[in-house]
Amino acid sequence: MKAFYGDLRLGILGGGQLGRMLIQQAINYNVTVKVLDPDREASCRHLCNEFVVGSLSDYETVYNFGKKVDLLTIEIEKVNVDALEQLEKEGVQVYPQSRIIRLIQDKGLQKQFFKENDIPTADFQIISSAEQLRESHIPFPYIQKLRRDGYDGKGVYKVLDEGYLANAFTEPSLVERMIDFEKEIGVIVARNEDGEVKTFPMVEMEFNPEANLVEFLIAPSTLPFEVQMEAENIAKRIAETLNIVGILAVEMFLDKHGKILVNELAPRPHNSGHQTIEGNVVSQFEQHLRAIFNQPLGDTASLSNAIMINILGEAGFEGPAVYQGIEKVLKCDGVYVHLYGKALTKPFRKMGHVTIVDNDREKAIEKARYVQETLKVIA
Amino acid sequence: MKAFYGDLRLGILGGGQLGRMLIQQAINYNVTVKVLDPDREASCRHLCNEFVVGSLSDYETVYNFGKKVDLLTIEIEKVNVDALEQLEKEGVQVYPQSRIIRLIQDKGLQKQFFKENDIPTADFQIISSAEQLRESHIPFPYIQKLRRDGYDGKGVYKVLDEGYLANAFTEPSLVERMIDFEKEIGVIVARNEDGEVKTFPMVEMEFNPEANLVEFLIAPSTLPFEVQMEAENIAKRIAETLNIVGILAVEMFLDKHGKILVNELAPRPHNSGHQTIEGNVVSQFEQHLRAIFNQPLGDTASLSNAIMINILGEAGFEGPAVYQGIEKVLKCDGVYVHLYGKALTKPFRKMGHVTIVDNDREKAIEKARYVQETLKVIA
Structure with a gap:
């Protein structure tokens, strides 16, 4: 040790x-x-x-x-x-091991890993030329993703019909059936060198469609217990198959038929785990440290309802950041502000996050909406 | 603002x-x-x-x-x-204001402040010479405290009878009736520039008599509600009388007759508030920042039972610190280790603290005892 x-x-x-x-x-x-x-x-x-x-x-x-x-x-x-x-x-x-980072850097390899290991994921096809794209067996509408360097919604293109093909990526990519999903969900799992594996409770996410970023996240989930257990088991299975040391964020979709499909992995602390700082016995950051230093993993239980909101730079502002409304937000009990020390703001840049903790779920949601309306990063 | x-x-x-x-x-x-x-x-x-x-x-x-x-x-x-x-x-x-630091640096002035403002405190007498000490009206046994620079038990001398006078301090000091106390208690209070005042729930302390340091602290208290309210009200009254901006730790005794006597003040984050990091909605550190930056003060409610243990350098060891037993301690749920980044240990040096959080008070105490037996700083 x-x-x-x-x-x-x-x-x-x-x-x-x-x-x-x-x-x-x-x-x-x-x-x-x-x-x-x-x-x-x-x-x-x-x-x-x-x-x-x-x-x-x-x-x-x-x-x-x-x-x-x-x-x-x-x-x-x-x-x-x-x-x-x-x-x-x-x-x-x-930690995580280089082979895992290599796998995850390439969305094509990642999808193949899912397929080879019976991890449920949306149908896909690896594409290496414009021709292949035209001959794809995935029916419209579908999503084209660059295999490499996509980040926070960049490198993703929706191909709704043949007319969209002209503007498609020409770099190595994959195409994926567009999932009509009910909910975006996530599980963070940790594994230490000794092979101990623990998951955090499943979270539900809301995306900001304009920014294509997680904007609102709530934990613990109120989806059926079986769904939560299945999501956690999938995350555990991935961590164990990879033999990862460290934490791994597993982003998933719950489709309209109640089926879970794995979207993407991130072998590091993740935006979908920030609420663990105040919302859980140990945070994802503590857990990552414990995992990579081969310490006993901590208790991941939720302490309360926790909602996490990203604080994004307001559209239309670029320059030295000015934070509006923090004083108002701090008047609410159980509201935790985390700023990221970035001097310059730009539209949709992640400038910080806020976690709202409340034993009453409805009150937590109400406070979260208030925070969203009140806290702005301008320039 | x-x-x-x-x-x-x-x-x-x-x-x-x-x-x-x-x-x-x-x-x-x-x-x-x-x-x-x-x-x-x-x-x-x-x-x-x-x-x-x-x-x-x-x-x-x-x-x-x-x-x-x-x-x-x-x-x-x-x-x-x-x-x-x-x-x-x-x-x-x-913040805190210089006049408050000046007052608190001098235990004589501090006691006079208590007296002038009807803050309950042990009988005392200011002493400026060996003669005065001999003629003190405080009956044996009493405690002699240097007016200045006492810290963590240094600068304190017990005068049990006349025989002890020969070794008494000769510097300006005060003598104080020795209180046969039931319990050492504490309240941390914060006041911001706008005059908003909030107390943290009262805590109960256990001292290590050898090191003369807080070693074991438990919150919230199980003492009668009236005692807790009185302690919090005394703390508020002191903060308001001083017009302090920042946080103020108020150390008190509860004597055998149920009377609260103020012992000492510290106008800063304090050892008796470390458990607030995990045990309360906001921590003393967050509250101090909010107070000095004139932000709304945070909710001080306890989230659970919290016990704080100081990690002191083991007696008999001096040199580069070696921490024993952390792995064992991290196996217990709800145990939070805080090390202070000090390279060198020496006997009774504060090297860190551990907070134990548990909804079951008895289990929290049990875990705290385990941590105390298990975690050692040697060289």
Whole structure:
């Protein structure tokens, strides 16, 4: 069992809000943290033992950074995996493992993994040319996704009929049957080196269609117990099949027929787990630390109803961020504001989140709506 | 109302664990934090925008540090108050106010304040010479306390009979009737600039007699409601009489006759409030930030039973700290470990704390005993 407190140098690839919240938790264990991020104004810049400015996709930069730490983790998947693989060979612990990051970087490989392991997912086809796209066996309407580098709704294109094909992506992609889903749901699962696996309770998500981002999330779910258990079991099965060390966010759809289909994986702390900070016995950040340091996983039980709202930059504003309405929001009990330390706002940029905790679910929803109307990030 | 997020530079005098936990909370609001501490290895050194090494008792050092911030707070009372007074004159906001720090630095003035404002406290007498001590009207056994610089049990001397007088302090001091107390209790109260005042629920403390430190604290209290209300009302009355801005820890005794006597004040986050991080809707650190930034104060309600244990350096060990038993402790649900980032341990040094949260009070106590037996800091 590794020392959890001070002896080991933890490297984090990425210095955004996920790294920032991971550090907030790591402080409790004296973890020595180094962060690599290309942005010298990244959220983590003042909160770690060492902040290195550099590219996450450059082999040499990632390799050299990794050589100076004992344990390396990520807060973003878009990193140089070849460097991670080399570091693993040289004895640096990389959690999640490089092979998992490689798999997840490529939506095509990810879907094939689902298929090979009987993980329920929407019908799909891997596409490598415009011709193949035209000959796809997936019926209209469908969704085309770039295999690589899609993020927060980027790299996704809806092909409603033949007329849309002209503007389709020409890069390697996959096409996927469009699911008429009832609900977007998610489960975060953790696995440590010893093989202990624990899931957080399933959450339900609401998307902002304009921004194509999770905007409103509620936990615990009120969907039937069987649905929740099935979702958690799918997440566990994926974690165990991957033998992942760390946490894994499993995004799923519940379709109109009550069937669960896995959409995407993220092998790191995830937007769909922020409400665990106040809403659960341990948070996703604590759990990720416990998993990668091979500590006993924590209790994931919900303490209350928790709603998470992303604070996005208002449309039409770009520049130094101004936060409106925080004082009003702080007048409500059980409302927790988390800002991400980003100096500049732009439309739909994730500037922070708010968690609303209330034993009364209806009251929680009411407060969440008030927060959404009240708190604005302008410039 | 001041901007709570990023625009203002907050200075903290002292970079120990209280500053560290204050920063953990301040991260959520993008607060720009500068820290002054004489120890270049202080707990906060890597967690702030700027860390300045320098004396807290030197006028020039404190003054120059204060000139570079907009709002100045403390995590230790032993600071140069003349500098703070000058900074206030020059427009820097100092919360708690310099006059309150000055009052609290001197246990004699503090006791006189209690007397003048009908705050119940043990009988006392101010002593400025060995002669006065001999002629004290307080009957044996009594306690002699240095007026200045006592800390965590230092500067306190028990005078059981005449034979003890030879070794008594000769510096300015006060003598105080020894209270045969039933229970040591505490209330943390906050007041913001607008005059809003809120107390946290009363806590009960257990002391380690060898180390003379709070070792075991339990909240909420099970003492009669009237006692709890009286304690909270006393705390409120003190905060309002002082017109303090910030939080104030009020340490009290409940004597064998059910009478509450105020022992000491601390105008800052306090060891007796650490359990609020997990045990209450808002923590003392969040509340202090809200108070000094003149934000609405947060809900102080208890969420569960919470027990706080200090993790002290084991007797007989001095040197680079080694933490034993953390893995075992993390196997228990609802156990939260907070280490303070101190490289070196020494006997009874506060190296961290653990909060145990459980809806079942007896189970919480059982877990707390297990943690106490299991978690050790050696060298």
